[in-house]
Amino acid sequence: MAKRKSSRKAVRTILALLIVIVLAVVSYFTEPWQYLTGDKNKIGSITEASVTDLQVHYIDVGQADSILIRIPTENGTKNMLIDAGTSEGYPASNIENYLNGLGITELEYLIITHPHLDHIGAADEVIADFDIQNIILPECEASTQSWLRVLSAMEEKELTYIPSEAGKTYTIGEASFTILGPVDAAAVDPDDANNYSVVVRLDFGETSFLFTGDAETASEEEMLARFPASDFKCNVLKVGHHGSTTSTSDAFLSACDPDLAVISCGKGNSYGHPHKETLDKLEAVGIPVLRTDEEGTIVLCSDKKEVSRLTAD
Numbered sequence: 226m227a228k229r230k231s232s233r234k235a236v237r238t239i240l241a242l243l244i245v246i247v248l249a250v251v252s253y254f255t256e257p258w259q260y261l262t263g264d265k266n267k268i269g270s271i272t273e274a275s276v277t278d279l280q281v282h283y284i285d286v287g288q289a290d291s292i293l294i295r296i297p298t299e300n301g302t303k304n305m306l307i308d309a310g311t312s313e314g315y316p317a318s319n320i321e322n323y324l325n326g327l328g329i330t331e332l333e334y335l336i337i338t339h340p341h342l343d344h345i346g347a348a349d350e351v352i353a354d355f356d357i358q359n360i361i362l363p364e365c366e367a368s369t370q371s372w373l374r375v376l377s378a379m380e381e382k383e384l385t386y387i388p389s390e391a392g393k394t395y396t397i398g399e400a401s402f403t404i405l406g407p408v409d410a411a412a413v414d415p416d417d418a419n420n421y422s423v424v425v426r427l428d429f430g431e432t433s434f435l436f437t438g439d440a441e442t443a444s445e446e447e448m449l450a451r452f453p454a455s456d457f458k459c460n461v462l463k464v465g466h467h468g469s470t471t472s473t474s475d476a477f478l479s480a481c482d483p484d485l486a487v488i489s490c491g492k493g494n495s496y497g498h499p500h501k502e503t504l505d506k507l508e509a510v511g512i513p514v515l516r517t518d519e520e521g522t523i524v525l526c527s528d529k530k531e532v533s534r535l536t537a538d
């Protein structure tokens with residue numbers, strides 16, 4: 226009898242342990258990874274020309290940035306591009322081919338964050354080859370060949386630009402985006418061109434995405450001084466400056482408080498991006514990271530309530 230009792234007790238203990246393990250595993254995978262397990266079939270194929278959910282494509286452009294945003298509206302899909310950077314092995318044609326592959330001929334907005342090649346290398350060709358309704362860029366002092374090419378591409382098509390203005394909100398269908406930085410482009414030191422970076426929060430329903438270009442700590446501090454921390458709260462943070470330690474200060478990260486971080490960087494890049502300190506900082510607060518050097522192009526989508534990851538079939 227005593228033997229049977231103790232074996233029953235052992236079975237109960239094992240069962241209890243199993244339940245604890247299952248619960249631990251389930252909670253590990255549901256928070257915050259639940260945001261990444263959305264039904265990819267819900268919005269169809271990645272190559273579909275019109276979309277029903279908002280999509281954010283962190284295009285793999287090596288050690289550079291280029292982010293395509295596709296917004297469903299009553300008048301069809303509107304497209305927006307933040308940066309068109311090039312890097313070694315990732316020529317301008319990569320971005321053009323990507324947009325062409327999605328059947329895109331028109332951009333509602335082109336936002337150029339700042340005048341560095343890894344953010345503007347393909348911008349002149351994109352301006353030349355696509356119909357662009359609005360171009361937003363920071364008023365900046367730059368005289369590099371690549372920047373002059375961007376300005377002359379605009380001139381060629383008789384396009385003017387909207388100077389970025391912190392605090393300004395633009396609406397596209399049911400989505401909107403707000404410019405948070407630079408707070409004062411005229412005050413940025415031209416030798417610190419990363420701090421010209423146009424920082425944008427995109428809102429769609431209850432979800433939001435933050436795009437930071439290469440904005441560094443100085444710009445982060447100015448933005449936090451100008452706007453309440455809640456303005457930076459987002460589901461997904463595009464980590465500033467390819468994951469360099471020069472960005473993502475503790476105060477900025479805590480204001481953003483994202484569920485997921487995305488880093489755009491090139492495999493084996495000479496800058497060592499993303500820096501270990503930045504990755505450690507994200508890990509310490511339990512924020513999962515997706516990197517273009519590991520994953521290639523990363524596509525996230527939002528149904529206004531949740532952000533999911535869309536993977537190609």
Ligand SMILES: [Zn+2]
Nearest residue numbers: 341343439466
């Ligand atoms: Zn950069």
